Amino acid sequence: MLLAPVHLVALNRPWRPAGRVETHSDVSVLRSRTFFAAAAAGTLVTLAEYASLISLVPLVLARGSSAATAAWVLGLGGAGQVAGRLAYPALSRGLGTRMRVSTISGAVALTIAALAIVPGPAVLLVLLSVLAGAARGLFTLVGATIVSDLWGAARFASLNGAFGAPLAVGSALGPLAGAWIAQMVGGFPICFVVLALAATAGAVLFAAAIPDGATGAHTMPDRDPVVDRLPENS
Numbered sequence: 001m002l003l004a005p006v007h008l009v010a011l012n013r014p015w016r017p018a019g020r021v022e023t024h025s026d027v028s029v030l031r032s033r034t035f036f037a038a039a040a041a042g043t044l045v046t047l048a049e050y051a052s053l054i055s056l057v058p059l060v061l062a063r064g065s066s067a068a069t070a071a072w073v074l075g076l077g078g079a080g081q082v083a084g085r086l087a088y089p090a091l092s093r094g095l096g097t098r099m100r101v102s103t104i105s106g107a108v109a110l111t112i113a114a115l116a117i118v119p120g121p122a123v124l125l126v127l128l129s130v131l132a133g134a135a136r137g138l139f140t141l142v143g144a145t146i147v148s149d150l151w152g153a154a155r156f157a158s159l160n161g162a163f164g165a166p167l168a169v170g171s172a173l174g175p176l177a178g179a180w181i182a183q184m185v186g187g188f189p190i191c192f193v194v195l196a197l198a199a200t201a202g203a204v205l206f207a208a209a210i211p212d213g214a215t216g217a218h219t220m221p222d223r224d225p226v227v228d229r230l231p232e233n234s
Contacts, residue, residue: 029151030162037209038150039163042143043170044202045105048195049136050174051181052112053077055195059115059188060125069122073129080133087134088141097149101142102207107135109199116192143167150210 029035056077060070091100111132118124147160182191 029155029159034150034209034211035159035163037205038146039166041105041202041205041209042146042163043166044205045108045139045199046143046167047170047174047177048112048199048202049108049132049139050171051178052115052132052192052195053136054175055178055182055188055191056115056129058182059192062188063119065120065122065125069125073122073125076126077129077133077136080130081137081140083130084134084137085141088138091138092145097146098207098210101146101210102203104135104138104142105199105203105206108132108139109196109203111135112192112199113196116189116196 053074056074057070060073061067065073091104095103111128114128115125115132118128143164147163148156151159178188178191178195181194182188185191185194
């Protein structure tokens, strides 16, 4: 009921023409090294951020803080997530796709590493949790926009579905992965080090996968900046 009037007013306008019809098929994109590498990078970062989020409370408790402190650390991280999402438009305007995606992924890795090595006090843990939340909020929007940034909007639904599938698996496995890694390495601080390394690997893979020609414009490009670099038989 709330959205129906908005749709009535906002969605009855003619859409801007998409322009030239793309000549490359979805299959050519899905088979490209860029797509595989970007999906793998996104999965690594997603797994790390969800595993660290769910493992944050046991990390704080393992360092001797109270359950109330752990709740504050976790809860205020959600506020940071909202702040990160609000900051994303400015980053989107100021940075190209490659720099933006790799920088935000690196921020996820850096905040996880900081939580791994900083034992307290509680105020500092809350601050780090807010920063980690902001990085997660930014990366959420990276996952929502990277397909249109790289391959345009005409085939967004099919390509984004394929790109998002492994990321969804990573988010689903995150809680289990955090507990399993902590058990294998002997505690949550070392677990966070492992997760920070995984997110770092994702950031590096993003930087290597995304070409310099990706501009980050959220419009249909005249030419596909990634697929046009592929060999004809790829």
